[in-house]
Amino acid sequence: xxxxxxxxxxxxxxxxxxxxxxxxxxxxxxxxxxxxxxxxxxxxxxxxxxxxxxxxxxxxxxxxxxxxxxxxxxxxxxxxxxxxxxxxxxxxxxxxxxxxxxxxxxxxxxxxxxxxxxxxxxxxxxxxxxxxxxxxxxxxxxxxxxxxxxxxxxxxxxxxxxxxxxxxxxxxxxxxxxxxxxxxxxxxxxxxxxxxxxxxxxxxxxxxxxxxxxxxxxxxxxxxxxxxxxxxxxxxxxxxxxxxxxxxxxxxxxxxxxxxxxxxxxxxxxxxxxxxxxxxxxxxxxxxxxxxxxxxxxxxxxxxxxxxxxxxxxxxxxxxxxxxxx
Numbered sequence: 001x002x003x004x005x006x007x008x009x010x011x012x013x014x015x016x017x018x019x020x021x022x023x024x025x026x027x028x029x030x031x032x033x034x035x036x037x038x039x040x041x042x043x044x045x046x047x048x049x050x051x052x053x054x055x056x057x058x059x060x061x062x063x064x065x066x067x068x069x070x071x072x073x074x075x076x077x078x079x080x081x082x083x084x085x086x087x088x089x090x091x092x093x094x095x096x097x098x099x100x101x102x103x104x105x106x107x108x109x110x111x112x113x114x115x116x117x118x119x120x121x122x123x124x125x126x127x128x129x130x131x132x133x134x135x136x137x138x139x140x141x142x143x144x145x146x147x148x149x150x151x152x153x154x155x156x157x158x159x160x161x162x163x164x165x166x167x168x169x170x171x172x173x174x175x176x177x178x179x180x181x182x183x184x185x186x187x188x189x190x191x192x193x194x195x196x197x198x199x200x201x202x203x204x205x206x207x208x209x210x211x212x213x214x215x216x217x218x219x220x221x222x223x224x225x226x227x228x229x230x231x232x233x234x235x236x237x238x239x240x241x242x243x244x245x246x247x248x249x250x251x252x253x254x255x256x257x258x259x260x261x262x263x264x265x266x267x268x269x270x271x272x273x274x275x276x277x278x279x280x281x282x283x284x285x286x287x288x289x290x291x292x293x294x295x296x297x298x299x300x301x302x303x304x305x306x307x308x309x310x311x312x313x314x315x316x317x318x319x320x321x322x323x324x325x326x
Contacts, residue, residue, distance in 0.1 A: 029276050030088040036280065037081040040288040043309075044074040047291045050305050057301075061142040065119045068146050070290055072111040077287040079105040084279060087180030098181035099164065103157050110153040113203060113249050116242045117210045118145045123235045124214040128221045156199060163192045207246055215239040241293055248286035 048070055050057070057063040079101060086093065093101075122142075126133045218235050263271050296302055 029273075030085065033084060033276065033280060033284070034081065037077060037284055040284065040291070041074065041077060041081075043288070044070055044077070044291045046308050047294075047301070047305055048074065050301060050308055053304065053308075059139055061122055061137045061139060062119070063301075064139065064142050065115060065122060065146070066290075066294055068149075069112060069115045069119070072108040072115065073287040073290055076105055076108040076112070077284060079108070080279075080283050083181055087182070090180070092177050092179075093181045094175045095177060096175060098177060099161075101181060103161065106160065107150075107153050107157050109249075110156060110203065111149055113207045113246055114149045114153065115146070116246055116249075117207045118142075118149065120211045120214040120239055120242050123238050124217050127218050127235045159195065160192065163195055204246065204249075208243070211239060211243050211246060215243070245286065245289060245293075248289065 048067065051063055051067045051070070052058060057067075083101065083105070122137050125136055129136065215236065218239060222233065222236065262274055266274070294301060296305075
């Protein structure tokens with residue numbers, strides 16, 4: 001059992017090593033991804049601040065759910081970039097430290113699709129039961145729903161930790177890792193891999209069914225004469241965006257499987273370049289869309305967000321000018 005586990009670990013590690021690229025290429029790729037990630041992290045943080053700056057945002061269920069979604073996406077993006085920089089700088093972690101970072105990243109990654117489901121249900125109730133919306137979708141009920149989402153995802157993470165215990169760590173020479181920290185390296189046994197696939201399929205199948213059913217319900221309600229056509233049209237578009245975000249989140253969970261499949265048919269250098277492309281398009285990009293979609297699309301958020309963005313831009317320019325003067 002120990003030999004099979006070590007062989008599996010070695011195969012997965014070889015599929016994700018970053019050490020084959022030259023120094024200049026590593027610096028260039030790391031700089032490009034870091035600058036892009038920093039830019040979107042700034043936008044996410046500003047939008048998070050915006051959602052806490054006004055009472056209407058803090059007491060409206062829709063904006064509370066959006067804040068939870070953005071918070072999870074921001075933490076996930078920050079942790080992903082941290083792990084990327086560590087690997088680019090060839091910094092090795094210990095298994096416990098890597099496991100902690102990976103589990104937090106997995107937790108926030110799984111919160112996003114479930115939050116999208118709750119947001120879809122909220123839009124469904126708003127259109128199909130407008131008179132009961134205020135009584136059903138309260139701030140308290142929204143808080144309970146968010147707590148249930150985090151609790152469910154935390155239990156899943158704890159299950160993953162328990163499955164890690166099957167790996168014979170006592171057979172390792174030390175807890176110091178020989179490869180960079182990543183999600184693949186922490187799937188140390190066949191049970192962990194099988195559980196991850198089963199859980200991913202279950203969550204995204206359930207989430208897809210919930211969002212699609214909400215979409216169909218909104219379409220049916222939109223044909224009713226008593227329904228506000230404008231609100232129904234906006235809700236339908238919002239649910240389509242939720243479905244798109246869910247698909248992008250699903251693509252991020254396929255990241256590891258794609259790497260393993262591609263590693264069997266291309267050279268290591270090509271794999272490392274593809275790794276950067278996958279990282280930007282599958283990991284970073286989906287985490288940025290929430291801020292761009294909701295920040296620019298929502299008429300209530302947009303002017304306040306633009307105001308804060310302009311203030312930050314002015315502050316940056318003033319600080320730069322002051323530095324030049326000094």
